Amino acid sequence: MPTAPYNWISCQIGAREHYSIPRALHQQGQLSHLITDAWVSPKSVLNFLPKNLLANLRERYHSDLEEASVYPFNSSLIQFELTQRLQKKTGWERVIARNQWFQQQAIKTLARLSHHFTHPPILFSYSYAALELFKFAKQQGWYTVLGQIDPGIQEEMIVTQEYERYPQYRGNWQSAPVEYWQTWREECALADCIMVNSHWSRQLLEKAGINSEKIQVVPLVYTPPEAAKNFSRTYPESFSPERPLRVLFLGQVILRKGIAAVLEAVEHLQGYPIEFWIVGNQQIKIPPHLQTHPQIRWVGHVNRSETAQFYQQADVFLFPTLSDGFGLTQLEAQAWKLPIIASRCCGEVVVDGVNGWLLDEVNGEAIIKFLLNLLTDSEKLRKSAQKKLLAYQNSQGNLFDALTKLNL
Structure with a gap:
């Protein structure tokens, strides 16, 4: 050397x-x-x-x-x-x-x-x-x-x-x-x-x-932004149609990032008080019925400087990637004290059950299971949000x- x-x-x-x-x-x-x-x-x-x-x-x-x-x-x-x-x-x-x-x-x-x-x-x-x-x-x-x-x-x-x-x-x-x-x-x-x-x-x-x-x-x-250091996250006692569970997917809207599993979960969670925010450049063909789905908020591409508002306002970050060299958005989400549901095929940021939850498999069924659990127990989100940025x-x-x- x-x-x-x-x-x-x-x-x-x-x-x-x-x-x-x-x-x-x-x-x-x-x-x-x-x-x-x-x-x-x-x-x-x-x-x-x-x-x-x-x-x-x-x-x-x-x-x-x-x-x-x-x-x-x-x-x-x-x-x-x-x-x-x-x-x-x-x-x-x-x-x-x-x-x-x-x-x-x-x-x-x-x-x-x-x-x-x-x-x-x-x-x-x-x-x-x-x-x-x-x-x-x-x-x-x-x-x-x-x-x-x-x-x-x-x-x-x-x-x-x-x-x-x-x-x-x-x-x-x-x-x-x-x-x-x-x-x-x-x-x-x-x-x-x-x-x-x-x-x-x-x-x-x-x-x-x-x-x-x-x-x-x-x-x-x-390096977390200065504004994130004193950010305080709050959750309602329970989720409702007026205040749904806000699930953030932020990144390229491509199959590698697990978007197929996310959309599969959306279709099976029809009518539940869950709202999906999908932020990122769309590089796949979205079926018409999903383009207008009432529980999906399609945001499209945003510059890096604009992502903070979505981390702040969401309740949980969904990172179901099929494969990633690391997944920097996990660290960005954690900086804003946002719990993560992540796959195991990326950098190890999530400590299962501590600052988020790990998917054993990337599919709609696994995502649905976690979201329904959080929907009925917001205390889990509150506790996870209180954990400091951990691994890596x-x-x-x-x-x-x-x-x-x-x-x-």
Whole structure:
């Protein structure tokens, strides 16, 4: 493991995990550079455009990195996205093109920076956009760390089976092309270390034949918002049509997240004082009778800064994912003292019966069982809401300690 100071380069598309890796490194003086697709500081001219334009780009910034060395590609990104739209590229073709575009831009920057290092730096990059970066790094004699964002190809097999079970929800979903997974396996081969966020991810990577000696579990870091620290949650003595049990599903509305089981539960709970809030981008085909279901509140996509209101107003958070690298929304829900009903196929945030409940299986029947139980016993929700954030509340300092202990 290299020990020279200021020797990490972090590469990432988007604001994944609120820039937790570069933030942890920067706080300890170990971040040399952050290379990212977009960076919109408070002084950026992009902030003076109409608010309805480039809304997502406005969250591509973090004040913790204000003094960091950041190399973004704002102009190139806007040009790239416009070209993709004009060429009508969608789905995997667009995802792969974006990953390749980012790596091309990043390598130009790395080539300019490479002459300034007196010791081999550590290059960190997230999966599926790391292969060309790692090839470059290896040519320079650098160390490479792959941040694996999901459980890989085994997860896709789980999702494919779910789409076979529920073809009515298929919509525009397509499995990833073969070359996508070939590229991923090459990334894993070139990585000196593969960082996953949960034991579930580790298990599925090992099942896919990835070298287990390279895989290390580093839980997500999460800093609760200041407003959440003194938030007080209350529950009625009993639920009624006037004050129903509010069940929050927040995330992508896709089969991988367990939405089929949620909708199955909705149909069987017709007439009960239970209201489902489904917040997130819809990427499946919703049957007409569910689009207008009186117990479903379809909210659609919201920006990350707007999610707090839903955590605050809900009574229980439903996270029935079929597979997740971790599931950051669990930590967000816990920060607002919101009990969780979660699957076991993700990061271990829920301690069963303490700060929430774990589903043995992800299906409508299991969800119905828990919701009916809570409907008649709001005291369970009240007690769970009083529990402090438990498993895997990681800090920036703890994250940095974990990074320095990686087996490189």
